[in-house]
Amino acid sequence: MKRLALVLTGGGARAAYQxxxxxxxxxxxxxxxxxxxxxxxxxxxxxxxxxxxxxxxxFQTGAERLWTLWNTITIDKVFRSDSPSVLGNAASVxxxxxxxxxLPSTASSHLLDNAPLKTLIENNVDFDRVHSHVVSxxxxxxxxxxxxxxxxxxxxxxxxxxxxxxxxRNNHLGWRQPLAADHIMASSSIPIFFPPTKxxxxxxxxxxxxxxxxxxxxxxxxxTSLLAIGVRKLPDPAxxxxxxxxxxxxxxxxxxxxxxxxxMFLDTLESDLDRLHRFNRTLHNMNPVAREAMQHDWxxxxxxxxxPSRDLGIGAGGLAERYPWALRRLLRGLGVKRRSGSxxxxxxxxxxxxxxxxxxxxxxxxxxxxDNFRHFLLTHSGI
Numbered sequence: 001m002k003r004l005a006l007v008l009t010g011g012g013a014r015a016a017y018q019x020x021x022x023x024x025x026x027x028x029x030x031x032x033x034x035x036x037x038x039x040x041x042x043x044x045x046x047x048x049x050x051x052x053x054x055x056x057x058x059f060q061t062g063a064e065r066l067w068t069l070w071n072t073i074t075i076d077k078v079f080r081s082d083s084p085s086v087l088g089n090a091a092s093v094x095x096x097x098x099x100x101x102x103l104p105s106t107a108s109s110h111l112l113d114n115a116p117l118k119t120l121i122e123n124n125v126d127f128d129r130v131h132s133h134v135v136s137x138x139x140x141x142x143x144x145x146x147x148x149x150x151x152x153x154x155x156x157x158x159x160x161x162x163x164x165x166x167x168x169r170n171n172h173l174g175w176r177q178p179l180a181a182d183h184i185m186a187s188s189s190i191p192i193f194f195p196p197t198k199x200x201x202x203x204x205x206x207x208x209x210x211x212x213x214x215x216x217x218x219x220x221x222x223x224t225s226l227l228a229i230g231v232r233k234l235p236d237p238a239x240x241x242x243x244x245x246x247x248x249x250x251x252x253x254x255x256x257x258x259x260x261x262x263x264m265f266l267d268t269l270e271s272d273l274d275r276l277h278r279f280n281r282t283l284h285n286m287n288p289v290a291r292e293a294m295q296h297d298w299x300x301x302x303x304x305x306x307x308p309s310r311d312l313g314i315g316a317g318g319l320a321e322r323y324p325w326a327l328r329r330l331l332r333g334l335g336v337k338r339r340s341g342s343x344x345x346x347x348x349x350x351x352x353x354x355x356x357x358x359x360x361x362x363x364x365x366x367x368x369x370x371d372n373f374r375h376f377l378l379t380h381s382g383i
Contacts, residue, residue, distance in 0.1 A: 002382035003140055005223035006036040006052070007215055010043020010208045011231035011265045012190055012347030014312045016070040016355035018048050018229045019063075020362025021306055026063035028366075028374040034059040035381035036227075037140040040156075040217040042207030043265060045229075046144040046187040047121065050179075053130045056139040069124060070355045075323065078350040079114040079194070086326035089113060110195040111330065112348070117188070121181045131178060134159050141221035142179065145207035145214075146186035149196055154211035155204070157183050160221055167220055171210055174220055191264075192257060193348055208264045215272045215303075225302035225380035228273060229362075232266035233308045252335025258313075258343030265347070269305070276303055304376045309365050312358055316346035319354050 008018050029035050034056045041049030048066060055062025075081050089111050133139035141160035148155055156174045158164065167174040186197035186204035196203035208214070218226050280300045320331045336345040349355070366373055 002380060003037045003222050003224045004035055004381045005038035005040060005218035005221065005226040007218050007226055007228040008041040008045030008049050009214050009228070009230055009265070009269050010045050010206065012044050013349040013355055014231040014346055014358065015044035015048055016358040017231050017308055017312055017362040018045065019066040019070045020359035021229050021366045022048065022052070023063045023067045024363045024366035025373060025377065026060045028370055029059055029377055031383055032058055032060065033138065033383050034062070035377045035383055037382050038218050038221045038223045039139070040143045040221065042145040042187055042211060042214060044188050046184045046207065049142065049144065050121065050125045050130065050184050053133065053139060053142040054125045056133045065124065067359060070359055071352055073350050073352055073355055075327070075350045076116060077120050078117045079112040080116065081324045081327045083326035085113050086330055090330055110193060112193050114189070114194045118181050118185055121184050127180050131159055134161065137161070143217045143221060144179065144183050144187045145211050145217060146183065146204040147207060147209040149203045149205055152210055154207065156217045156220070158217070158221065164221060172216065174217070190347055208268065212268050213272045214269050215276060219301065223301065227376065228269055228303065228305045230266065230269040230305065230307045231312055233311045234270070254335030254344040257334070261347060262343055273303060273305055276301060302380055306365060308361060310361060313343040313346040315342070315357070316349040316354055317342035319349055319351060320345055
């Protein structure tokens with residue numbers, strides 16, 4: 001049985017790129033039912049995944065709603081940017097640093113309050129409807145991944161057909177349970193910026209923190225093929241040496257934090273795809289008798305991927321100049337400016353003036369390869 005998965009990774013506001021790509025895919029798909037039987041997301045990718053899960057019976061409408069969401073988004077729909085909230089959180093972090101945890105109630109683990117995001121999710125997604133799609137079989141599985149801050153484990157929460165079993169693989173666990181807005185909040189809780197989310201008494205954060213193999217949830221959900229949409233422009237090998245030999249400017253906190261978050265959000269997908277392609281080649285070249293003797297349910301997984309044609313971080317730093325005063329001061333203090341810290345700034349640039357450009361890039365990148373993507377969907381979807 002064919003089972004096509006859509007894998008959506010993280011990257012804060014950069015996830016708007018995925019929404020643009022999804023709208024283009026919807027225009028290439030001739031059926032109303034979604035071509036994706038499995039939907040998996042982590043970090044901001046989980047926001048897109050739950051919207052598509054809601055509309056798994058109407059892919060075109062889901063794609064259009066997702067486009068509208070990112071094309072009209074403002075920071076106040078995702079996190080509080082008023083002065084009392086921003087300055088209060090910053091002061092709490094500073095008190096914790098200077099008091100050394102002597103007064104636990106004064107310490108804070110985050111700079112911004114993302115409570116508005118939960119309202120945004122609940123206003124756009126009916127999780128009872130998502131579950132009804134799973135029960136009816138129109139959606140085989142929906143899964144999001146978060147990181148348990150207490151144990152350091154990646155936990156994939158999933159709603160799926162009855163044959164899908166829970167799993168434990170090293171630091172990655174799969175748990176079946178009804179999904180809700182809090183699971184999306186946990187998965188998309190960007191470290192440093194957003195607070196942990198409580199689930200079952202434990203505190204959870206961004207799913208990309210500990211899941212180094214973003215394709216694995218879809219494979220556990222029984223995918224026979226997958227389409228992965230990342231948010232990182234692949235580097236030009238010819239320019240890498242030259243870029244790394246240039247003298248650099250002074251480094252800010254934003255530069256360091258941006259590299260750390262980029263390693264978490266952007267780099268794991270390419271590595272995992274590379275492992276999958278090498279594994280496929282190994283299985284393809286293996287003697288069928290030897291392959292049968294290993295007694296493993298190993299199979300070749302057909303995979304397609306999409307990465308941005310341009311650096312999505314460019315332009316995000318300059319946008320900070322238009323933010324409310326307290327948020328602008330906070331980001332400046334971290335080192336986010338027009339010519340520096342753009343990567344860090346891009347993760348919280350939930351502003352249509354930035355995300356609309358990413359939408360158009362995602363749309364264009366799919367349309368530039370429209371024949372390839374149309375063929376992939378028609379060939380590998382179970383519809």
